[in-house]
Amino acid sequence: MHKNSMNSNIISKNDGAVQTVTGTIHPNELGYCQSHEHLFLADGPIARKYPALRLDDLEATCAELELYRNIGGRSVVDAQPVGCSRMADLHLLASKRTGIKVIASTGFHKLIFYPKEHWIHQMDSDHLTQLFTQEIEKGMYVRCDDSKPSEQINAKAGVIKTASDEQGPGGEYEKLFHAAANTAVKTGLTVLSHTEMGKCALEQIRFFSEYHIAPESIVICHLDRVLTDMQYLMEVASTGVYLELDTIGRPKYHSDEDEARFIAKLVDNGHENQILLGLDTTRERMRSYGGAIGLDYMLTSFLPLLRSFGIDNDIIGKFTISNPAMAFSIKTHNQKGEQ
Numbered sequence: 001m002h003k004n005s006m007n008s009n010i011i012s013k014n015d016g017a018v019q020t021v022t023g024t025i026h027p028n029e030l031g032y033c034q035s036h037e038h039l040f041l042a043d044g045p046i047a048r049k050y051p052a053l054r055l056d057d058l059e060a061t062c063a064e065l066e067l068y069r070n071i072g073g074r075s076v077v078d079a080q081p082v083g084c085s086r087m088a089d090l091h092l093l094a095s096k097r098t099g100i101k102v103i104a105s106t107g108f109h110k111l112i113f114y115p116k117e118h119w120i121h122q123m124d125s126d127h128l129t130q131l132f133t134q135e136i137e138k139g140m141y142v143r144c145d146d147s148k149p150s151e152q153i154n155a156k157a158g159v160i161k162t163a164s165d166e167q168g169p170g171g172e173y174e175k176l177f178h179a180a181a182n183t184a185v186k187t188g189l190t191v192l193s194h195t196e197m198g199k200c201a202l203e204q205i206r207f208f209s210e211y212h213i214a215p216e217s218i219v220i221c222h223l224d225r226v227l228t229d230m231q232y233l234m235e236v237a238s239t240g241v242y243l244e245l246d247t248i249g250r251p252k253y254h255s256d257e258d259e260a261r262f263i264a265k266l267v268d269n270g271h272e273n274q275i276l277l278g279l280d281t282t283r284e285r286m287r288s289y290g291g292a293i294g295l296d297y298m299l300t301s302f303l304p305l306l307r308s309f310g311i312d313n314d315i316i317g318k319f320t321i322s323n324p325a326m327a328f329s330i331k332t333h334n335q336k337g338e339q
Contacts, residue, residue, distance in 0.1 A: 016188065016330040019136070019158035020075070020101045021092045027325035030101060031074030034298060035324050036192070036221055036246050036278030039065070039078050039094060039102065040087035044145050046113050047085065052284045058090050063288040065098040068295040075101040076295075077278070077328065079192060079221070081161040082131070082149065083120055084109045088140040092155040103328055105192065106135035106183075107161035108176045119148045120176075128179035129186070132160060136187045159219075159328060160184055163194035168203040177204075181211040188331040190217045192244070197225045201236045215240035217331055219276060222246065225253055227262050237271045242327045246278040248302050249285070249293045256302055260309045267315060275319045276327060277302075 017024040039061050041047060047054035055061060068076075080086040088104060095102040108128075114120050123131070131149060135141060135157040141149035162169075162180045169177040184191050191208060195201050201220045208218050219242040223233060237243055245263065247253045266275060279285060279298060287294035293301075303316055 016332065018101075018103065018325070018328050019156055019189070019330060021088070021095050021104050021140075021155040021158075022101070024330075025101065027329045030321070030325045030328070032072050032299075032320050033075035033077065033101075033324035033328075034068075034073065034278045034295070034320070035077045035219070035276035035327070036079050036244050037076045037281045037295070038080055039076065039281070040090045041080060042085040042087050042145065044085050045115055052282045053085075055281075055283055055286065055289065056087065056090075057289070058093060060286070060288040061090070062094050062097050064286050064295045065094060065100045067287065068299075069098055069100055071296045071299045073100065073295070073299065075103065075324070077103045077105075077159060077192065077324070079105050079161055079194075079280075081105045081107040081109055082135055082141055082157075083118065083144050084113055085145055086140075087142075088155060089142050089153055092153065103158040104140060104155070105159050105161035106132045106140070106157035107159075107180050107192075108163060109161065110163045110165055110194065110196070111172060112165070119144075125175040125178045125182070128176065129182045132157075132179060132183040133186055136160075136183070136189055158189065159192045160187075160189050161192050161194070162204070164200055164204060165196045166199050168200035169207045170203075177207055181208055181213060184208070184213050184217060185211055188217075190219060190328055190331075192219045192221060194221050195223065198223045198233070198236075202239070205236070205239050205241055214331070216242070216326065218242065219244050219327055222280070224259060224262060227254055227258055230265070233262075234269060237266060237269065237274065241274065242276050242323065243271065243274050244276040244278060246280040248277070248279060249297050256305055259302075260305050260311075263306060264309045264311060267311060272315050272318055273323060276323055277319050 139152040224245040224247040
């Protein structure tokens, strides 16, 4: 249970199953889980604009997952949403081949990733809600970057991705956030929300709280990109949402030592039950694609560093096992007051 909920009318929810691409499992079966990765991203407009993001080789990704499994990894959350170069069919194949449980995303990403003619710009909030819900209840759509979704596979999304840039959840993002929030209320799935360099986190949380979505159903991503405004970071943490931290092995932002100090400060302030960890993998960060660190970097390098900062194994187990199990479990929403 998180402290300091923003809305006194929010009723906490009971933990349920976790939905992976190979089926639902008990939360205790999730095991060690990194909570924000990218396993596949198709060659297309996004990859041509940002080549470091392209991850479209089944053999290479499976090799990376086996590297991760051999060091103790059991599950990952993949944060690539529908219609945004996601390769859901390969998620299913890779999970079956390696035994790694994959929680896949429906929802949406930053609008900079969508061409002007993309269907996401034409769909209204109601149709987007229907689309996201179908991905959760029936199966994910494939090969729909350039055309409206029509072909589904027998693998379901298990988390709802949202994203905003520096303008927050208003403006052209508003219909998308409305659709995601409605989907969360309807399905009980958690929202995994991208922030741009940690900005507009409070605005996103306020938006979701208007739908009576409890803090334990909200994961705020990339809050640790910039660590200079500690008062703001602690204010976000005080809302009780999950804090997904993935600026690890990224010296262009800050050192791993700075990251470890921030996590230690969160723990000192009583937020250890809210912390999730990930590497936000790209082609440049996957060894099997010729990248620098590898999906095993958390286990081999960063967690030992955390221990040197006084974070013991029981607390690290919360970040990587028990917190993900609770964060990504399906919740039963109380219908009173929902929009």
